[in-house]
Amino acid sequence: MIPRHSTNESVSYTGQTSKGIKQSQERMNSKWKMLLLTSFALLLMLIKHRSRIKNHLEKIDLCWENEKELRLSDWFNPKKRPDVKTTTDWFAPIIWEGTYNRQVLEKYYKRLNITIGLAVFATGKFVDQYLEKFLQSANKHFMTGYNVIFYILMDDFSKLPPIELGPLRTFKLCTVLKQHVWKDFNYIYMKNLDTYIIEHIQHEVDFLFSMTVNQIFKNDFGVETLGESVAQLHAWWYFRHAENFPYERRPKSAAFIPFGEGDFYYQSAVFGGTPREVLAFIKEYQKGVTSDNRNGLKSIYEHYLNKYLFINKPTKLLSPEYNWDPNFRTPPQIKHVKIAWHSKSI
Structure with missing residues (x-):
């Protein structure tokens, strides 16, 4: 016959494990969110940087076109x-x-x-x-x-x-x-x-x-x-x-x-x-x-x-x-x- 307190301990132990897993998942989700936010921020920076490069290249191309076009x-x-x-x-x-x-x-x-x-x-x-x-x-x-x-x-x-x-x-x-x-x-x-x-x-x-x-x-x-x-x-x-x-x-x-x-x-x-x-x-x-x-x-x-x-x-x-x-x-x-x-x- 299994003692009653053993069952309670077992239940209690099982409960502690679920809570730990949940906390781990929350920490993991938090890390993923941070990673996603960081990635999104980097993406925005890249888009902004690419836009600047594109504008710069367009200006260079415009200057070149103006140079090519003899008035x-x-x-x-x-x-x-x-x-x-x-x-x-x-x-x-x-x-x-x-x-x-x-x-x-x-x-x-x-x-x-x-x-x-x-x-x-x-x-x-x-x-x-x-x-x-x-x-x-x-x-x-x-x-x-x-x-x-x-x-x-x-x-x-x-x-x-x-x-x-x-x-x-x-x-x-x-x-x-x-x-x-x-x-x-x-x-x-x-x-x-x-x-x-x-x-x-x-x-x-x-x-x-x-x-x-x-x-x-x-x-x-x-x-x-x-x-x-x-x-x-x-x-x-x-x-x-x-x-x-x-x-x-x-x-x-x-x-x-x-x-x-x-x-x-x-x-x-x-x-x-x-x-x-x-x-x-x-x-x-x-x-x-x-x-x-x-x-x-x-x-x-x-x-x-x-x-x-x-x-x-x-x-x-x-x-x-x-x-x-x-x-x-x-x-x-x-x-x-x-x-x-x-x-x-x-």
């Missing part, structure tokens, strides 16, 4: 040439000698490691007359110090003159595929250039200029000319009144510009910008030619270019200094001729 006022000063018009009505710069700071531009573009393309169309008599001089002068004066690719569009590679290029310069020969339907050599050139831009040029260069071969570079044609859409003011018409501009005046033509409208008269010997923008113009030009042909009309390439630039305002204009006709007397506004355009050979 017009950083390199262009229109007041340097009060003798000429230096800004358009849509606030695009007109580049004259003295208006730009090339050092600022060089610092900006050198960091970007850009490549510039120059496409030239050379067939028939123009190959013998001008291609060698064009390439030699371009090698010397066009975008010196930058990666340059010369795209030479020819129908007869056997007539290619010897080419010696400086560092950072290469050239690519592009076959001109002719179609018997089209006789206009400008249309043939643009149709071929369209193909080559789509196939590879747009992936190879950051900026692209299209030029006629009957030109000779005389002075540096540099990065001050780069832009999304770059138009050349015509030497013949810059100093004349807009009413006399030889726009296409037939209302049914796709190149039509009414009397009393128009900004400038642009030269077709030089046109440039990003490959996408050059391609956009070519597409519109082809559509215009096709439409006019369907209506029994025919206009000239330069008229279509002027119509396109009238609707799609260029972001940068080059003064007549960049394309001057040496047959003209040079006025005092022309400080340094960049390219001599030989108009009589057309």
Whole structure:
């Protein structure tokens, strides 16, 4: 027979153990709470710290973006040439000698490691007359110090003159595929250039200029000319009144510009910008030619270019200094001729 007090002691002992376990659990719960609170506090600190880091990085990124984005006022000063018009009505710069700071531009573009393309169309008599001089002068004066690719569009590679290029310069020969339907050599050139831009040029260069071969570079044609859409003011018409501009005046033509409208008269010997923008113009030009042909009309390439630039305002204009006709007397506004355009050979 088990004594009564033993049962009581046993019960009493069991009771003490339950109380101890409960106290242990409470202490454990308290520790977990402290641990959770500590973890939560650390998490808040990390979130706050991460937010500060993020804000700091965003500020750094913003500073970098601001550094990358070159403002017009950083390199262009229109007041340097009060003798000429230096800004358009849509606030695009007109580049004259003295208006730009090339050092600022060089610092900006050198960091970007850009490549510039120059496409030239050379067939028939123009190959013998001008291609060698064009390439030699371009090698010397066009975008010196930058990666340059010369795209030479020819129908007869056997007539290619010897080419010696400086560092950072290469050239690519592009076959001109002719179609018997089209006789206009400008249309043939643009149709071929369209193909080559789509196939590879747009992936190879950051900026692209299209030029006629009957030109000779005389002075540096540099990065001050780069832009999304770059138009050349015509030497013949810059100093004349807009009413006399030889726009296409037939209302049914796709190149039509009414009397009393128009900004400038642009030269077709030089046109440039990003490959996408050059391609956009070519597409519109082809559509215009096709439409006019369907209506029994025919206009000239330069008229279509002027119509396109009238609707799609260029972001940068080059003064007549960049394309001057040496047959003209040079006025005092022309400080340094960049390219001599030989108009009589057309």
